[in-house]
Amino acid sequence: AQSVSQHNHHVILSEAASLELGCNYSYGGTVNLFWYVQYPGQHLQLLLKYFSGDPLVKGIKGFEAEFIKSKFSFNLRKPSVQWSDTAEYFCAVRNTGRRALTFGSGTRLQVQP
Amino acid sequence: DTAVSQTPKYLVTQMGxxxxxxxxxxxxxDTMYWYKQDSKKFLKIMFSYxxxxxxxNETVPNRFSPKSPDKAHLNLHINSLELGDSAVYFCASSPQGVTTYEQYFGPGTRLTVT
Incomplete structure (x- = not known):
């Protein structure tokens, strides 16, 4: 069965620092990849997604992610974080033919002003 | 206009x-889902219609029974609540027949069993 690992459980950064959150999945084949964000007290919102094509995908609010198939990874990046980026970030994977998403355990990002 | 809505937002109840x-x-x-987010923020699929x-229908106790009266609604009924059922339950939806779809999530229902 598919599993998703987010190795950074809690990340603390100062404003303007660069961000990279790791995401690795276990099962190969054709996958769709997602990053969702959950701001405090709010519901999950889609940051970006990868289905095919250019492995470097850009999302909302200056986030981007790179799909590296050989490494089963889909790391999230942002060159300069803001205090408003403080949130929980979830990586999710869907294997072709399966509707449900498999989520990682989330990374809590805390940005200090 | 709320795309995916859930009620109630908070639910506190006693065991049983x-x-x-x-x-x-x-x-x-066309497709709706229920996910459970445990105290460690881990999200796991429960059901999809x-x-x-x-x-x-993932490995979920029989005490949990989903019901979908129409494709716009998916309710979750839980019998004989236990302490371990305390979690945030998220509903989500996605279109059918499209390969490049994402899921849209509701605001969650925080269930606390005392």
Whole structure:
């Protein structure tokens, strides 16, 4: 069965620092990849997604992610974080033919002003 | 306009009670889901319905019973609540027949069993 690992459980950064959150999945084949964000007290919102094509995908609010198939990874990046980026970030994977998403355990990002 | 809505937002109840959580989506999607987020923030699929038909039923106790009266609604009924049922339950929806779809999530229902 598919599993998703987010190795950074809690990340603390100062404003303007660069961000990279790791995401690795276990099962190969054709996958769709997602990053969702959950701001405090709010519901999950889609940051970006990868289905095919250019492995470097850009999302909302200056986030981007790179799909590296050989490494089963889909790391999230942002060159300069803001205090408003403080949130929980979830990586999710869907294997072709399966509707449900498999989520990682989330990374809590805390940005200090 | 809320795309995926859930009621109630908070639910506090005692062990042994029976409770329901409702979900509605106005996106015209065919598929709806229930996810459980535990205290460690880990999200796991519970059920999925497509056009009122159950298509995913993960290893979930029989005390949990989803019901989909129409494709815009997916309710979750829980019998004989236990302490371990305390979690945030998220409803989600997605379109059918499109390969490049994402899921849209509701605001969650925080269930606390005392």
């Amino acid at each position: 009670n029976d409770k329901s959580i409702k979900c509605e989506q106005n996106l015209g999607h 497509n056009n009122k038909e159950l298509i995913i």
